Amino acid sequence: MKTTVYDGLSIELADVLRPADEEEKRRYFGASMPEHVFFSPEDQAVLAIVHGDAALDNSQVVERLAGYQQLYSRMAPGFQMGEMRVNDKTGRNVAIFSYRSNAPTRDLFNIFVLAAYQKRELVLSFSCDLNDGLRWMPLFLKMLDSLQFSEGDEYYDGV
Numbered sequence: 001m002k003t004t005v006y007d008g009l010s011i012e013l014a015d016v017l018r019p020a021d022e023e024e025k026r027r028y029f030g031a032s033m034p035e036h037v038f039f040s041p042e043d044q045a046v047l048a049i050v051h052g053d054a055a056l057d058n059s060q061v062v063e064r065l066a067g068y069q070q071l072y073s074r075m076a077p078g079f080q081m082g083e084m085r086v087n088d089k090t091g092r093n094v095a096i097f098s099y100r101s102n103a104p105t106r107d108l109f110n111i112f113v114l115a116a117y118q119k120r121e122l123v124l125s126f127s128c129d130l131n132d133g134l135r136w137m138p139l140f141l142k143m144l145d146s147l148q149f150s151e152g153d154e155y156y157d158g159v
Contacts, residue, residue: 008150014139014142016043018039028046028048043136045126045136050121050122050123051122056116058092059093062093068114069112096113096114110126111137112124117149
């Protein structure tokens with residue numbers, strides 16, 4: 001399902017994801033509920049998309065992602081770093097890292113993505129059960145590849 005999440009920014013969501021209701025948002029994010037949250041009730045998988053206020057230029061993405069990686073390694077119980085990669089095929093740095101963490105009732109597989117959009121941080125944060133991670137990774141990467149940015153954005157890729 002193609003979904004416009006911010007003016008000029010859209011993503012093709014996996015069929016099993018739907019917009020989260022307020023209770024689901026509160027369960028996963030507490031008081032800091034992101035505006036755009038998508039949920040798979042069957043898998044208890046959750047995707048949040050946030051276009052934050054923090055300034056970010058395309059050239060700063062990799063350095064900022066390293067900072068987030070260090071932060072998450074300190075605050076996520078059971079943090080184990082997975083891979084980190086940067087996709088700059090279009091001139092837009094889209095950096096991603098995966099990691100494992102512990103939750104009260106299960107171990108989680110997490111993916112964190114950072115890009116610059118309209119000179120601000122664009123963050124995609126995904127979590128699912130650790131046992132479902134291998135199944136979700138290609139679905140998530142397909143969603144990530146489907147991101148379409150507006151022509152008005154400085155790093156518009158022409159798609």
